[in-house]
Amino acid sequence: MVRPGVYRLHSRFDSVLNFFDGDRLVSLVTARVGPGPANMVMDGPLPSALDSLEVSSAGLKLGGSLLTFDHSAVYRSALGAGRPDRLKADRGLEALEGWLARRAPSGSLAFLVGAPAGRPCGGFEKKEREWVRRACLKLFYSELQAGARMLKGIGRGLTPSGDDFLCGSLAALDVIERLSGRDLTRMKDAVLRNALGGNPLCNAFLGFARRGRYDERQKGLLKAVLAADEPMVEVRARALARFGATSGADWMTGLVAAMKGWRELWS
Structure with missing residues (x-):
C-alpha cells in the first residue's frame, strides 16, 4: 500500500514517472506497464509536466486536480498463502532456465545459467563477467554478504x-x-543490507523483493513456475524480458541462479 505523503519526481519515461518521498517510491504508470507494489496505473496518458504529487486518503493530487482511487482494483503484490509443491517448482524452474538459455537478450547476465555469453566487447566487459561469476560463487556457496556487496x-x-539479479535472488528466498x-x-535481511547502495530506485525494488512484493509480470512468472505450467512460463518470461533493456532477464537469472545455488535449503 502506498503511504500518504508528498512525492518528488525522480525519473521520467514514456510509460513511467517515478517519485520519491525520502526513500519511499510511487510510480505513475500506463496500463501497458501494469500494477506493482508502488505502481498507480493511470487510465490514459501520463501527465506531461509534473514535478510532484501528493498521496492522501482521499486520492491522488496532481497539481490542482484530485483523482480518486478505484478501491475495487487494488493490486495484491504478494504471492499469497499456501505451500507450493517442490517437484512442480523444480520442473517450472527447469523450464525457465531453458527459456533463458535460448531466448535471453544479449548483454544480460543469463550467461550464468547457460545462455550464450557472446564475445566480450573489450577487456572491461571480460573482467566484469569474471567479477560477476566470482560474486555468485561467494553469494551462493561461501560468503553471502560479500557476494551481495560485489554484485551491488x-x-x-x-x-x-x-x-x-539481487532482486531475483531475494525473490528466490521468498519462494524457498x-x-x-x-x-x-x-538470510534475506543479510542480502538486503549488503545490496543497498546509493541508487534510490534500486533500493526500493530491493526492499519490495525482500518483502515478497512483486509487479504483475514477476508475480505471474513465479506462479507459472510454481505450477510447472511450461507454456505459461514461456509466455510470462517473454513478457518480463521486455521490461527494460536487460532488467527482466537479469531478475529471472537471479531467481534461477539462487534457486539452484541454495538448492540444499529446499530440495
Whole structure:
C-alpha cells in the first residue's frame, strides 16, 4: 500500500514517472506497464509536466486536480498463502532456465545459467563477467554478504544488472521459504543490507523483493513456475524480458541462479 505523503519526481519515461518521498517510491504508470507494489496505473496518458504529487486518503493530487482511487482494483503484490509443491517448482524452474538459455537478450547476465555469453566487447566487459561469476560463487556457496556487496551496482542503466539479479535472488528466498517452511528472515535481511547502495530506485525494488512484493509480470512468472505450467512460463518470461533493456532477464537469472545455488535449503 502506498503511504500518504508528498512525492518528488525522480525519473521520467514514456510509460513511467517515478517519485520519491525520502526513500519511499510511487510510480505513475500506463496500463501497458501494469500494477506493482508502488505502481498507480493511470487510465490514459501520463501527465506531461509534473514535478510532484501528493498521496492522501482521499486520492491522488496532481497539481490542482484530485483523482480518486478505484478501491475495487487494488493490486495484491504478494504471492499469497499456501505451500507450493517442490517437484512442480523444480520442473517450472527447469523450464525457465531453458527459456533463458535460448531466448535471453544479449548483454544480460543469463550467461550464468547457460545462455550464450557472446564475445566480450573489450577487456572491461571480460573482467566484469569474471567479477560477476566470482560474486555468485561467494553469494551462493561461501560468503553471502560479500557476494551481495560485489554484485551491488554492477552494470549500466537506471537499475544495473547486479541489482536486478539481487532482486531475483531475494525473490528466490521468498519462494524457498514457502517450499521448505524454513524461516529465512536473517538470510534475506543479510542480502538486503549488503545490496543497498546509493541508487534510490534500486533500493526500493530491493526492499519490495525482500518483502515478497512483486509487479504483475514477476508475480505471474513465479506462479507459472510454481505450477510447472511450461507454456505459461514461456509466455510470462517473454513478457518480463521486455521490461527494460536487460532488467527482466537479469531478475529471472537471479531467481534461477539462487534457486539452484541454495538448492540444499529446499530440495
